[in-house]
Amino acid sequence: MSLSSYLETFKDEIRIIDKELGIEKLTPYLKTEIPHLFKVKGLKVVGNLWNSRERIARALKIERDDLVRVFEKAIENPVPCEKVSDTPFLQNEITEFDLRELPIPKYFKNDAGQYLTSGVVVAEFEGKRNLSFHRMLVTDRNKFAIRIVPRHLYSMHKKAGELKVAICIGVCPSVFLSAAVSASYDVDELEIASSLREKTLGEKVKEIKIHGLRVPAFAEYIFFGRITQEKAREGPFVDVTGTMDYEREQPVLEVDRIYHKDNPVMHALLPGGHEHHLLMGLPREPVIFKSVSQVVPKVLGVRLTKGSCCWLHGVISIEKQKEGDGKNAAMAAFTGHPSLKKVIVVDHDIDIYNDSEVEWAIATRFQAHKDLILIKGASGSSLDPSADSTTSKIGIDATMPLKDNEKFRRIEE
Ligand code: MN
Numbered sequence: 001m002s003l004s005s006y007l008e009t010f011k012d013e014i015r016i017i018d019k020e021l022g023i024e025k026l027t028p029y030l031k032t033e034i035p036h037l038f039k040v041k042g043l044k045v046v047g048n049l050w051n052s053r054e055r056i057a058r059a060l061k062i063e064r065d066d067l068v069r070v071f072e073k074a075i076e077n078p079v080p081c082e083k084v085s086d087t088p089f090l091q092n093e094i095t096e097f098d099l100r101e102l103p104i105p106k107y108f109k110n111d112a113g114q115y116l117t118s119g120v121v122v123a124e125f126e127g128k129r130n131l132s133f134h135r136m137l138v139t140d141r142n143k144f145a146i147r148i149v150p151r152h153l154y155s156m157h158k159k160a161g162e163l164k165v166a167i168c169i170g171v172c173p174s175v176f177l178s179a180a181v182s183a184s185y186d187v188d189e190l191e192i193a194s195s196l197r198e199k200t201l202g203e204k205v206k207e208i209k210i211h212g213l214r215v216p217a218f219a220e221y222i223f224f225g226r227i228t229q230e231k232a233r234e235g236p237f238v239d240v241t242g243t244m245d246y247e248r249e250q251p252v253l254e255v256d257r258i259y260h261k262d263n264p265v266m267h268a269l270l271p272g273g274h275e276h277h278l279l280m281g282l283p284r285e286p287v288i289f290k291s292v293s294q295v296v297p298k299v300l301g302v303r304l305t306k307g308s309c310c311w312l313h314g315v316i317s318i319e320k321q322k323e324g325d326g327k328n329a330a331m332a333a334f335t336g337h338p339s340l341k342k343v344i345v346v347d348h349d350i351d352i353y354n355d356s357e358v359e360w361a362i363a364t365r366f367q368a369h370k371d372l373i374l375i376k377g378a379s380g381s382s383l384d385p386s387a388d389s390t391t392s393k394i395g396i397d398a399t400m401p402l403k404d405n406e407k408f409r410r411i412e413e
Helices: 005-009 053-059 064-076 152-160 173-178 190-199 274-281 285-293 325-336 354-364
Strands: 036-040 043-047 091-093 120-125 128-133 136-140 143-146 164-171 206-210 213-216 219-234 248-260 265-267 299-306 314-317 342-347 371-380 391-397
Touching: 005 053, 005 342, 036 190, 053 173, 053 299, 064 190, 064 285, 064 299, 120 152, 120 213, 136 219, 143 219, 152 164, 152 219, 164 213, 164 248, 164 325, 190 213, 285 299, 285 325, 314 325, 325 342, 325 371, 325 391, 342 354
Parallel strands: 043 265, 314 342, 342 391
Antiparallel strands: 036 043, 091 248, 120 128, 120 164, 136 143, 143 248, 164 219, 206 213, 219 248, 299 314, 371 391
């Protein structure tokens, strides 16, 4: 299964734009949050399909509220992929191409150019495999400048000198979400994906070995190439918070060949859009869930909120066992996700996906002089423009007392 297989599943929700659009014309449509199917340079482009938890859960055939818990189990228990020897994308191999002629959008006026933002980069080095997302600026017929922050791909490239990579576009939701997990170096993100797919759809992720790399067997496009020792200017670029990131020297990725399915679908992932936010936030929620579970016996849900780019603010619901659990849960959440700046802890009777209910809990169960934790001078997210070198964090314990709590209860009938 790859991205195009889901166009049928969600056809009632997708708006089709019939007229051909230029590469710089997609952003106003993608800002609406409605899933769109476009035609750009004569080819299909889809955006916003994975910008809802409900849709992602439906694609995985689970309930929305089970997503965090199931994903947490998958992260904890990676399983090997199933090896296959043939796949639909092998139908078309191109060695003569021009990346500038592909339907790769330019999202914002001041962006340096066309940016591929939805590609999962697969690399292998000394027996370890890594999957990660990187923004890639088209700089030439066959070249990208790839932004690599010092994590796993960076280390692999540094040690290898020139590193063979595959860029996979339009993979299934299990692979898409798992590639965004910040696992440790020894963990193979595609095995997390395989576990997630097995726990939800009952089958492992299929992989295929081509050009010395083991890659997901289902994708719309796969570009094979090398991250070279050459450098190029990368940026400016509007990133996750919707603010401008500056220009830097970054490695050049040279593409040697492209494989694609018949009638392939390009994925346009709007930087700073809700699809981008969810992709960042969803893989962090299981980590927070695990961290909080270690201090509070029963955690019911964790959500990083939309307004905070699914990154800076969270809501947690717990089943309180003893007084003080709410505050411990808040502290554990900060430990699990160091970028977290505000966390609200509520009781199990509050729907954490409903902002009004969460606000109701704060309005009726919270007193700042005793229920607020304020931490100054902590390390936070570099994405937050209001933070200096450090940040302040607040924990809001909006749980009701365990004893004599009749007056806090909502009357249902
Ligand atoms: Mn990794």
